[in-house]
Amino acid sequence: MGALFVGVDGGGTSTRCVVVTESGEIAGRGRAGGANAISVPDPAANLRAALLGALEGLDRARVAGGVFGLAGAARAAESAERAWREAGLAGRPAVVADVLVAFTGATDQPDGAVLVAGTGAIGARVRDRRIVRRADGLGWLLGDEGSGVWLGRRAAAAALNAIDGRGAPTVLVARVAEAVLGAGAAGDDDGPALTQALVAAVYARVAESGPAWLGTLAPVVDAAAREGDEVARGIVAEAARRLCRTARVVTGEGPRERGTQAKGGPDQMGAGPLVLAGSLLTEPTELAHLVRAELGRRAVLVRARDNAAGAAALAVRAALPGDPRAAEAHRVLIGQEVA
Structure with missing residues (x-):
């Protein structure tokens, strides 16, 4: 054997x-x-x-x-x-x-880059099947920009902002309330009582299941964005911008490389495949659509x-x-x- x-x-x-x-x-x-x-x-x-x-x-x-x-x-x-x-x-x-x-x-090539957006988010440059550069991947509190947890936090915040008038009206009020509190939770009362219920439930869920639970709200905001809700579209567009920035940094196009040359020579986007990984980039999400449209103009994209x-x-x-x-x-x- x-x-x-x-x-x-x-x-x-x-x-x-x-x-x-x-x-x-x-x-x-x-x-x-x-x-x-x-x-x-x-x-x-x-x-x-x-x-x-x-x-x-x-x-x-x-x-x-x-x-x-x-x-x-x-x-x-x-x-x-x-x-x-x-x-x-x-x-x-x-x-x-x-x-x-x-x-x-995703590939048997030794060199390239990878961008991950799932529960967390990170980008990395790979050379000879070793990580030689990375960006983000700092966890839910300090980074993971554009990740499922990042989207979930902003969806909950946008709903609360809309309830108390600090933000624009959005379907995320009802969608987040339903996801967190159950069907019909928003009802006709979208004032202080709903705010208190949402805040208490979100903190309780995070305490019970960890910050990764926030990622369960990512599909809510993505679906709302696909349906045309402006607040949700703004959240998803910002997530895409941040993820693309992470990809540019690890492929040599981002701010980290401006005016400098990386050790071993400059990396150009497209020098080896750019692997897109994590459910938010491998499934047919609005976020994946935006990221692919932007990065696909300068890189050979490969799905994880x-x-x-x-x-x-x-x-x-x-x-x-x-x-x-x-x-x-x-x-x-x-x-x-x-x-």
Whole structure:
């Protein structure tokens, strides 16, 4: 029996795991809740659950290595190693940035860039399958501009502003109230009582589920924008502007590079593919439409596929450095249909 390799993609709201053969065939899949240490109380438990699901029915002694794509290096490594041990696996996994496995899960090219907008948001420049530059990814409180959490916070704020008169009228009042409080919550009363109810419910949800819960409001604002609500359209347009700025920074067109030359020569947008990852950019959202329209004029855009498969591809490449079989396994993995 041949060796098996593990690939894990731990996001803010879900964790996916695949176990693969050295030829790139999927032997097992597992899924669990989020594994971002910033927004999830016990990421190791979800990592373990995803691992156990993918390993079900397989001989764990055959596992020869693994790569975890996670946000936050030091703390994430501790969670990954704990989950690995508790799953009964020998050795220890390699831990890389989640943004890197998004890139390797979409292309077998060694160089390029990636822009992620899901629960969080980050951009990165990749060279020789290593992150050499990044922008944002600072978490819900200090950054993640254009992310699902960013959109959710602004949707809730816009609804509250409209209620007390600080902002323009918007359908987000009723939509956010329904999402947070239940159907018909707005009713005929859009005054102080509704404000208090919304504020209390939002804070309670965040306290209970973590800041990632705010991302559940992202589809609300995106749908309102597609329907033509001006306030929602403004929020989504601003998210697109911020995401495009992040992409330009990591591809050498943004403010960070003005008047300077990056070490190793300037990076030009289009030097390698720009991978768009995260549900807000890979699903048919209004945000994805705006970002693609802007960035597609200067870059070859590639849609992310299976980040966990990208992590597994890195594990195979690490075990078989320079071996053509690893490159072939990588191509097979990114061609697999996502379950």
